[in-house]
Amino acid sequence: MELGDGRIEVMARSEFRPSAIAVDRERIYWTVGNTDVFRVDGMVRSLPRSGGMPRTIARDQRGPWAVATHAGRVYWSNFPDHSGDTNGNVMSAHHDGSDTRVIADGIGQAWHLAVDASHVYYGSDLGTPGKTTLHRAAIDGGASAELSAGHNLVGAMALDDRALYVGIEEGTFGDDFIRRFAKQGGEPSLFTELIGRPNCLAVDYTCVFWSTEDGVWRAPRPPM
DSSP: OEETTEEOOOOOOSOSOOOOEEEOSSEEEEEEOOSOTTOOOEEEEEEETTOOOOEEEEEEESSOOOEEEETTEEEEEEOOOTTOSSOOEEEEEETTSOSOEEEEESOOOOOOEEEOSSEEEEEEOOSSTTOEEEEEEETTOOOEEEEEEEESEEEEEEEOSSEEEEEEEETTTTEEEEEEEETTOSOOEEEEEOSSOOOEEEEOSSEEEEEETTEEEEEEOOOO
């Protein structure tokens, strides 16, 4: 199939419900499985950007969902199981599948992840019923710190060199915003108000980009 001046290429077939994807300089990573918490058969998979046979980084995962990569390691979230909502987690492994670590445990559902050189950022729906809290954990595991609480939903995330951008649903009527959190902590700033929930976020040197149900948007990246 032609697309512009290139071609659409199949990288991997017969993958069961891939739910998220991440890319580094050498490899592509994705999660495979579903949100059926009675099954522990999900996987984290990868293959070279140039193509080849997929490799399984982690198997027997419970509903793996979000995935991110940084400095040769892969990070992913698992859903809670049927016993309750308190045993979701964030995991990490080297890109060859070795040195698997628990980064954060007992967190509920984490739909999105962001990773930089020192921390993993995620949302947790534990605590106040119907509310989500934004957390960060040290990149090698350990205690998590709360960044912001009381949101209806903590959604898509993206990082630049100084700040974390997060799609957040707030208010009785589900008002949607992108908020900007300084990495060193403190009160967040309002980056933009939205019409529609931000499903995905990305940042480059000049702009923040996001998608909603009916469009793709961008705005200049502000100075810190």
